[in-house]
Each structure stands twice: as structure tokens, then as C-alpha cells.
Amino acid sequence: MSVEIHNVTKSFKVGTEEVIALDRISLSIKEKEFLCLLGPSGCGKSTLLKLIAGIDQPDDGEILFDGQRVREPSKERGVVFQDYALFPWLTVRKNILFGLELAKVDPHKKKSILDEYLQLFELHEAADLYPNQLSGGMKQRVAIARALCLKPELLLLDEPFAALDPFLRQKLQDELLRIWNVEKITFILVTHDIEEAIYLADRIVVLTPKPGKINEVIPVHLPRPRSRTDSHFIEIRNRIIRLLNPQSTNDSEVTNKITMSAGIP
Numbered sequence: 206m207s208v209e210i211h212n213v214t215k216s217f218k219v220g221t222e223e224v225i226a227l228d229r230i231s232l233s234i235k236e237k238e239f240l241c242l243l244g245p246s247g248c249g250k251s252t253l254l255k256l257i258a259g260i261d262q263p264d265d266g267e268i269l270f271d272g273q274r275v276r277e278p279s280k281e282r283g284v285v286f287q288d289y290a291l292f293p294w295l296t297v298r299k300n301i302l303f304g305l306e307l308a309k310v311d312p313h314k315k316k317s318i319l320d321e322y323l324q325l326f327e328l329h330e331a332a333d334l335y336p337n338q339l340s341g342g343m344k345q346r347v348a349i350a351r352a353l354c355l356k357p358e359l360l361l362l363d364e365p366f367a368a369l370d371p372f373l374r375q376k377l378q379d380e381l382l383r384i385w386n387v388e389k390i391t392f393i394l395v396t397h398d399i400e401e402a403i404y405l406a407d408r409i410v411v412l413t414p415k416p417g418k419i420n421e422v423i424p425v426h427l428p429r430p431r432s433r434t435d436s437h438f439i440e441i442r443n444r445i446i447r448l449l450n451p452q453s454t455n456d457s458e459v460t461n462k463i464t465m466s467a468g469i470p
């Protein structure tokens with residue numbers, strides 16, 4: 206698995222105005238890496254994820270997946286969106302089976318893959334429930350299980366935990382790391398939560414908005430499980446805060462500003 210992003214630019218026309226969502230982004234993503242794309246609302250994170258997925262195309266530059274130009278979505282690149290995107294009329298079991306049926310997986314294999322993922326995500330008891338009977342955390346587990354059961358080489362996650370309360374969010378972050386360790390594939394996760402990025406990532410790509418550019422790529426060398434109160438953790442956090450708000454001297458004031466602008470209470 207390799208992803209090469211070369212000089213990618215993407216703009217949108219909004220009325221008569223041209224919004225440059227991404228400006229000459231270049232990045233190589235490694236095999237089995239956990240990469241986080243971090244930045245405030247509107248800096249182009251979702252746009253970049255959609256381009257990697259093949260849901261949209263760059264205006265300029267190119268994205269190569271295993272050396273081939275990305276032109277359309279593919280089952281090698283699974284996507285999980287913030288709003289779960291589950292089918293409300295299907296049970297958990299059928300939501301997960303849906304992708305396997307589309308991909309025409311052998312019926313004998315289907316059952317064993319389904320069981321594998323119900324088990325991995327501890328969803329056995331919820332298998333016959335409908336999405337409206339599930340908590341937000343459970344819905345997101347189903348969405349991730351549905352994407353993973355197609356055995357992608359790369360999983361793209363767009364703010365998967367943003368709608369969850371902080372306690373549940375931390376629990377699912379641990380769960381996601383556990384699953385990443387089992388699956389041994391590349392994860393690219395979009396977030397506007399600085400601590401989430403430091404807790405999860407091997408490398409953090411910090412984006413700045415208008416136009417969306419790479420500010421810095423920060424490797425996180427802390428061993429896992431990581432502690433949010435560890436002095437190195439806090440050092441990286443303060444470094445990112447300063448990157449995103451170079452003129453500020455008061456770190457906690459800035460954190461509040463970033464979090465508020467991102468719509469988190």
C-alpha cells in the first residue's frame with residue numbers, strides 16, 4: 206500500500222467567489238501508518254480525504270494509490286463519515302453485510318467475515334437491532350466494521366468521533382487503536398481535536414486554512430498507550446497550538462478558541 210499526493214490543488218466556486226480549499230498539497234503516506242489530518246474547521250480536511258477516496262478529483266496535481274492514479278472510489282479504500290451513514294431500514298447485521306453483497310463476496314466467506322467483525326467490534330448482541338436503537342458510539346462501530354469487512358488496504362475516517370461525548374470518544378479512540386493493531390492497515394483520520402491527533406497518530410499533518418496548506422508534519426514518537434498528561438504529550442500539544450495561532454502567547458485561551466470555532470461545547 207502506498208499513497209502519494211503530488212501538488213494537489215482544489216477550489217470551489219461559491220457564488221462569484223473562488224474558494225481555494227487545498228493549495229499545492231504534497232504528502233507520502235506509509236504502509237500501516239496511523240496518520241491524522243488536523244486543522245480548524247474549513248481548512249480542507251474533508252476535501253483532502255474525499256480526493257484520496259476518489260469521491261472527488263483535484264483541479265491540479267495527482268494522487269497515486271499503489272502507483273495508480275486515483276480516479277474513482279475503490280474497495281481498497283474504505284471510508285467512514287462523521288454522520289455514520291448507516292441504512293436506517295437495515296439491522297446492524299444487514300448494514301455490515303450490505304458492502305459484502307455489493308462486492309459479490311462468496312456467500313460462505315460472507316458469514317465468516319460478518320462473524321469476525323461482529324466479534325471484533327463486540328456487536329454480537331446488537332446484530333439484530335436497527336440504527337435508531339443504537340447509541341452514537343455503537344453506530345460509529347457499525348460504520349467502521351462495515352468499511353473494514355471489505356478488507357480495504359487503507360481506511361479513511363472523517364471526524365468519526367466528533368459527535369460523541371468526551372468519555373465515549375476516549376473509549377472509541379482506544380478501540381480504534383486496538384483494531385488498527387489487529388488489521389495492520391493504514392488509517393488516515395481527520396480531526397479538529399489536537400489531543401485526539403496526538404493520542405492516535407504516528408504522524409500529524411497540521412493544515413492551515415484559506416487556502417488549505419500543510420503547515421507542518423509532526424511525528425509522534427510516544428509509546429502507546431499514551432498518557433494525555435505526559436510532559437511530552439503536552440509539549441507536542443503546545444507546539445501545535447502555537448503553529449495554528451502563531452501570534453498568541455496564551456495557550457489555554459487559544460485551545461478554547463479552536464475548540465469553540467469547531468463547534469464543540
Ligand SMILES: Nc1ncnc2c1ncn2[C@@H]1O[C@H](COP(=O)(O)OP(=O)(O)O)[C@@H](O)[C@H]1O
Binds near residue numbers: 244252
Ligand atoms: N462542495 C463544496 N462546494 C463549495 N465549497 C466547498 C465544498 N466543499 C468544501 N468547500 C469549501 O472548501 C473549504 C474546505 O472545506 P472542507 O474540506 O469541508 O473543510 P474541513 O473538513 O477542514 O472543515 C471550505 O471553505 C468549504 O466551505
Ligand SMILES: [Mg+2]
Binds near residue numbers: 250251
Ligand atoms: Mg470536514
